[in-house]
Amino acid sequence: MTEETERTPLEGVITRIERQPRSKQRYNIFLNDVFAFSVHEDLMIKYRLLKGVHIEAEEYTRILTEEERYRAYLSAIRLLSSRLRSEFEIRQRLKQKETEDEVIGHVISRLRNEGYLNDGLFAEMLAKQRSESQKKGRHWIKQELQQKGIPKDDILAALDQVDEKTETEAAYQLASKRYRRAWEEDPLKARRKIAGFLQRRGYSSSVVSQVMARMPHGTGGEEWLELSEENDFE
Numbered sequence: 140m141t142e143e144t145e146r147t148p149l150e151g152v153i154t155r156i157e158r159q160p161r162s163k164q165r166y167n168i169f170l171n172d173v174f175a176f177s178v179h180e181d182l183m184i185k186y187r188l189l190k191g192v193h194i195e196a197e198e199y200t201r202i203l204t205e206e207e208r209y210r211a212y213l214s215a216i217r218l219l220s221s222r223l224r225s226e227f228e229i230r231q232r233l234k235q236k237e238t239e240d241e242v243i244g245h246v247i248s249r250l251r252n253e254g255y256l257n258d259g260l261f262a263e264m265l266a267k268q269r270s271e272s273q274k275k276g277r278h279w280i281k282q283e284l285q286q287k288g289i290p291k292d293d294i295l296a297a298l299d300q301v302d303e304k305t306e307t308e309a310a311y312q313l314a315s316k317r318y319r320r321a322w323e324e325d326p327l328k329a330r331r332k333i334a335g336f337l338q339r340r341g342y343s344s345s346v347v348s349q350v351m352a353r354m355p356h357g358t359g360g361e362e363w364l365e366l367s368e369e370n371d372f373e
Contacts, residue, residue, distance in 0.1 A: 150196040178206050211238045211246045227288020262289045262297035270301050274309045279341020307349045310342050
């Protein structure tokens with residue numbers, strides 16, 4: 140809990156309300172002329188925290204509990220506004236802020252219900268982006284999803300959306316553009332480099348073998364399949 144929620148429950152009359160200078164949406168609440176707690180304006184409106192209102196000890200505790208949850212929720216929303224994240228990532232970031240497990244659980248549940256957190260959808264979108272835009276293979280994608288704490292079933296479902304034919308074509312285009320000159324100079328040496336390069340990018344042995352089978356047999360430039368001018372993979 141925060142320092143505020145660890146205090147002995149207070150009660151009294153709201154005698155002063157001050158807007159915080161560095162956060163225009165937060166207010167300091169004074170009970171009996173003594174600072175009691177700070178609160179977001181959304182909760183101030185919800186609980187009708189106005190000057191002259193009497194706050195009971197039970198309500199004081201309830202307000203502070205909800206304030207801590209709301210603060211953690213807004214923190215999570217800010218994280219999600221920059222990019223989609225997994226539940227595991229949100230949990231980890233909130234833990235770094237020393238947020239209590241009960242509060243984290245509440246925030247995760249709310250974000251799920253509101254559609255902000257969906258590990259299945261997150262996994263599918265990340266797999267598609269890594270495969271199509273970054274030209275990464277299934278092994279790379281699987282490892283990244285595991286690191287982000289995605290459940291096994293969601294990982295498998297996401298990888299099922301990666302078409303092997305499209306994956307192989309991307310790997311071929313990538314290798315061709317990067318190693319075309321090296322292949323024309325020394326095909327044997329280039330073959331080893333290409334295999335290692337594609338494996339490091341997470342492509343399976345099956346995809347690597349298919350790429351190798353499509354490479355030209357000689358050193359003549361006319362044997363290369365035409366590359367798309369619009370695909371720059373570097």
